[in-house]
Amino acid sequence: MLFSSPAFLFAFLPAFLVLYFAAPRASKNGLLFFASLFFYFTTSGELTAILVLSVFFNYYLSLRLETTPARLKKAYFCAGVMINIFPLLYYKYSKFFLSAVRDVLAALGWHVSWPAVNPILPIGISFFTFQAISYIADVYMGRVKPARNLIDFGMYHSCFPQLIAGPIVRYQEIQTQVHRREIRLDDVYNGVTQFCFGLGKKVILADNMGVVADKIFKLSPHSLGFTASWIGVTAYTLQIYFDFSGYSDMAIGLGRVLGFWYPENFDQPYRSRSVTEFWRRWHMTLSRWFKDYVYIPMGGNRSAMARTLFNLFLVFFLCGLWHGAAYKFVVWGLYHGGLLISERLAKRWFRLPVPAFLGWIYAMLAVMVGWVFFRAESLTAAMAYLRAMFSLRNVSMLNPLILSTMTMDKVVYLVLGILCSLVPYQWFASYANNRYSFAPALSVCSLFVAVLAIIMMSVNGFSPFIYFRF
Amino acid sequence: MTTPASRMEKIAIISVFFALLLLPIIQMVTRFPTVSLLDENRNRERTPRLGEILSPVAFVSQAQKWFADHYGYRDWLIRAKTQIDYSVFGVSDKVYIGKEGWLYLRNIIDSEIPAEDEMSDADLTAVAKRFAELRDVLQERGISLVVVTNQLKDKFYPEFLPYAARRIMSHRRFDDFRAELHAMPGIVYIDTTEILESLKSERQVFHKTDLHWNDPAAAEVARTLVNEIAEAEHRNVPFWRYPLKIKIEKMSGGEATFMPLFYPPNEQALFVAEKFPAPPYTYEVAKDPFEYIARFVNDQGLLPPTVLCGDSFSDGMVRAGLLDHFQVLYRTKSPPQDLISKLPVGVKYFIYQFIEVRLPRGLVTELGIARHDTTGKP
Secondary structure (H helix, E strand, C coil), rough: CCCCCCCHHHHHHHHHHHHHHHHHHHHHHHHHHHHHHHHHHHHHHHHHHHHHHHHHHHHHHHHHHHHHCCCHHHHHHHHHHHHHHHHHHHHHHHHHHHHHHHHHHHHCCCCCCCCCCCCCCCHHHHHHHHHHHHHHHHCCCCCCCCCHHHHHHHHHHHHHHHHHHCCCCCCCHHHHHHCCCCCHHHHHHHHHHHHHHHHHHHHHHHHHHHHHHHHHHHHCCCCCCCCHHHHHHHHHHHHHHHHHHHHHHHHHHHHHCCCCCCCCCCCCHHHHCCHHHHHHHHCHHHHHHHHHHHHCCCCCCCCCCCHHHHHHHHHHHHHHHHHHCHHHHHHHHHHHHHHHHHHHHHHHHHHCCHHHHHHHHHHHHHHHHHHHHHCCCCCHHHHHHHHHCCCCCCCCCHHHHHHHHHCHHHHHHHHHHHHHHCHHHCCCCCECCCCCCCCCCHHHHHHHHHHHHHHHHHHHHHCCCHHHHH | CCCCCCCCHHHHHHHHHHHHHHHHHHHHHHHCCCCCCCCCCEEEEEEEHHHHHHHHHHHHHHHHHHHHHCCCCCCHHHHHHHHHHHHHCCCCCCCECHHHHHEEEEEHHHHHHHHHHHHCCCHHHHHHHHHHHHHHHHHCCCCCCEEEEEEHHHHHHHHHEEEEEEEECCCCHHHHHHHHHHHCCCCCEEEHHHHHHHHCCCCCCCCCCCCCCCHHHHHHHHHHHHHHHHHHHHCCCCCCCCCCCCEEECCCCHHHHHHCCCCCEEEEEEEEEECCCCCCCEEEEEEEEEEEEEECCCCCCCCCCEEEECHHHHHHHHHCCCCHHHHHHEECCCCCCHHHHHHHCCCEEEEEEEEEEHHCHHHHHHHHHCCCCCCCCC
């Protein structure tokens, strides 16, 4: 059940909110926990058992970590991390790893085969696994006291607003709200507004840009030309941003309605003037997770330069792999890692001041090229697409392919998407203490956006048969 | 710097938001206000059965599908979306909006015709071979094959397509296939493209807002068809008995309602004016494998029993009076695999009508001709 589905918006959400606001304070966590499990069950079915097991396991492990003697703590912690990662490795990566091993062996001349492994991926497993690891790591490091109540912890670990697509919330960030949170008019108001804007980002901008990107990325290499490929990658650049940040806005907004203050996940990343800055603004909770639980424990940038660069490289290798189990994601991660390393070296060696606009152009180009790897069906397809982008074939805008794809509505949404990703939000809303505060006019605007999104969402299920008459 | 919202403003915003979430459920329960249903030409998802709750995953999945098809205001919202696309942006996801009110199904222009044009010579020969086999199988039973082919309106009116949709080649693979049919001995071939090309200089032959040809155009083809069969039967020609009178009526065709809008575009469309005094006949509906059988009480002088196997384009010919010229007309739109083996005794003509975009799908395989294939290919 996606946030942008009728079942969620018009059945689950209103029913849950009515119960939640009516429930006594002591029951709210229990209600939220079970509603979250139901929410997950509607999409993942029997695989909900993995989430439930994760709740039990991490709850008891955290209590155990607190009381375990220091000499055994590390062993418990490492075992805990491994056990948390195991379902992720099996469900998400087993097929890819096995095929990668087969590819390596084939490259060495050994052609082997084994039974196909293709498990169904439990939705959001990457998010709740990372959240669980952050929890036990923080307990292990003594940064946070473990939850004393299974329901409280279960609610934190499975909370439906951020369960399947983040943001990745650390326990210490919402620890006090888990135990005691106020429902304040101001939070509900700002949460509702943020949710509405998030819904609009997803349904109005991302889904429309998705139509354009899908159509162009589906073209055979010989049909692709310069203009079409750039329109396609621009559309995908906007689609992925508004899809993900829209979902994050809905999650954060809903969280705020319920009394939680989740961290922001995006800070207009396409305004960045370097790829390094991009990663400070894009999927911020994931970047922070890798920084705090991988990069810094490995020595971060306190070690020698070579070691620091290796750490960066490894973090981005893992970051790529986190996004998907395929070579193209690994290449995408390494590409970004390579860019970050280059920027760091360039800064150290040349110390040249780069004009802001040139920096922005460079960052956008670099990021868009990266999205080609992310979106293309395969590495081969990505390379063919990149060749089209940098060739001067079919430059004219007035070819039927582009005109049939970029209809007037798509042009309007594309321009709107570019504006929304580049015009500073601070012009319209104040942002302090990790929270947005919206002016009344903007909230009215958000309701209009929500109505438009609901209208647009309705056609997703509208698929009449064309050939009924034949 | 933003101005903070007052308490009342906040409450108002929150209330409107909750109303937005609740209104569909309220409409769903109360059925108020009434929302006119869209015709989607499909069965909407059924309500999950209580018994299915023993399999909760399937139950919840079905419940979500059911809800997505039935939530309050759904059909109104769909119309609102398509109306915005049409009225504000002049586009539709499903239909190309051409010049002067002409509409064209996107799927046909973007997918079906290009698929047809990608057919190789070998593909075309294979399909033509199927027709030859169909002819032979029918001839073994004393039945003559009559083939009627229809091309769609972008073939006849490409000038009204929006520029973005003009990828259609003037010469199509289907034209090659027509040439194969013309050269095929032992069949009666009614090439509607030729008839309509010459007719369109006199009057419009397709509806602007519908996929189909108009009834007067269908009547011309029906007249040719009847006369050709009559000639094969050594009857006096022209055998077609009805003069053509045309009337103009306002209509919104299938492509217009397919968009779908609150106010679908309409046109002044051509229809056959006269309702002919139908000769007395018995009319049997749903007689397997036929949709209906029209059998004339007094069949003296009419053409011999004939099967009409064709899509909705054939309906135009029927409306124009086609069936009044046959002793018995067996009508089927969706022929079963074993239709040939089920043909009644006494049938003398088998009219096989189809539109061009069905060509890539192999066509006559659906009639069970594969059983007679001597090459061993399925």
